[in-house]
Amino acid sequence: MEHSCYAELFGALKSCQNCEILLNENLQNHSTFHIGGPADVLLLPASIADFLQILQTVFALNIPYKIIGNGSNILFHDAGFRGVMIKTTAFTRVSASGHVIQAECGASLAKCARYAKEMSLTGFERLFGIPGTVGGALAMNAGAFGTEIADLLYSATVFDVKTQEVKKLSREELDFGYRSSAISDRDYILLCAEFALEPGDSSAILDEMNICAEKRRRSQPCNFPSAGSIFKRPPNDYAGRLIEAAGLKGMRIGDAEVSEKHAGFIVNCGHASAKDVCELIALVQERVRETSDVLLACEIEILAER
Ligand SMILES: Cc1cc2nc3c(=O)[nH]c(=O)nc-3n(C[C@H](O)[C@H](O)[C@H](O)COP(=O)(O)OP(=O)(O)OC[C@H]3O[C@@H](n4cnc5c(N)ncnc54)[C@H](O)[C@@H]3O)c2cc1C
DSSP states (O other), X not given: OOHHHHHHHHHHHTTSSSEEEEEEXXXXXXXXXXXXXXXXXXXEESSHHHHHHHHHXXXXXXXXXXXXXXXXXXXXXXXXXXXXXXXOTTOOOEEEETTEEEEETTSBHHHHHHHHHHTTXXXXXXXXXXXXXXXXXXHTTOEETTEEHHHHEEEEEEEETTTTEEEEEEGGGGOOBTTBOSBSTTSEEEEEEEEEOEEOOHHHHHHHHHHHHHHHXXXXXXXXXXXXXXXXXXXXXXXXXXXXXXXXXXXXXXXEEEOSSOTTEEEEOSSOOHHHHHHHHHHHHHHHHHHHOOOOOBOSEEOOOO
């Protein structure tokens, strides 16, 4: 990237109230996989107003950008990112009005679930252990134990990339599917969301959160860096079962390994590179195709070199 372009960006950012600017920031620090090279610029706005101002500036200057939440569903490239990464985790306000909870896009699902429990509102508890933000979760319609986040959505306030307008959209307008939606940093960038919950009993909600957390601890490789399930669930089956049936548990390329505990996860056993992970994904897809005639689709987003 041209340095003059960043100079203009930094000039424009002076009017932001509060925005951390990191240069040549190692993306390993922003990925639950602990993988990735440096980003030219990583910005952490501390409010929706600053987030919006950054978006408008980045579009006006035509700078390549990528929005990230907690980096728990992305594999960053080993060469990093030539452009501006905008991370949302510094604005995380959650509030309630009656049975409706409003959350800024950088709020974690854990924070939303805890807040809902405090307000004796039920619905969020099964999403408690997903280590993502509201923005990342709505972008891929995250779900667990029978709840998808789209089930709870009442409305979403977004920045429309095409028209550069802020709009409020209903669930029906966002085209949710299994691990997919119209929210993405190429179309509708989420600013905040409203979730319609039901009145519930706070101690029963807490019990359900604890049960879900315990199920995760028992079945998932929580002590290794990962991006959760690598593959989407194929129709009428489970990716983990097919991978295990192909004899791939423990299969390793470099420091990337098909988890011994849950074959649907690839874990970073030390210093895995994105290249190791991509090669292992391709190997798993090939072997499962051979043994079960199923092509596993990736659930995680793999960032190309740029
Ligand atoms: C141990 C572990 C367990 C997991 N378990 C589950 C599970 O049970 N169920 C499940 O569904 N997932 C699971 N995941 C995957 C992941 O946590 C979820 O997909 C999560 O919702 C991603 O949120 P994030 O903030 O980390 O998003 P990121 O990984 O930072 O981003 C994901 C995508 O969302 C986009 N995005 C982020 N914020 C915005 C925004 N404001 N507007 C527009 N686009 C945006 C990004 O550009 C990117 O394309 C797990 C991951 C791990 C590591």
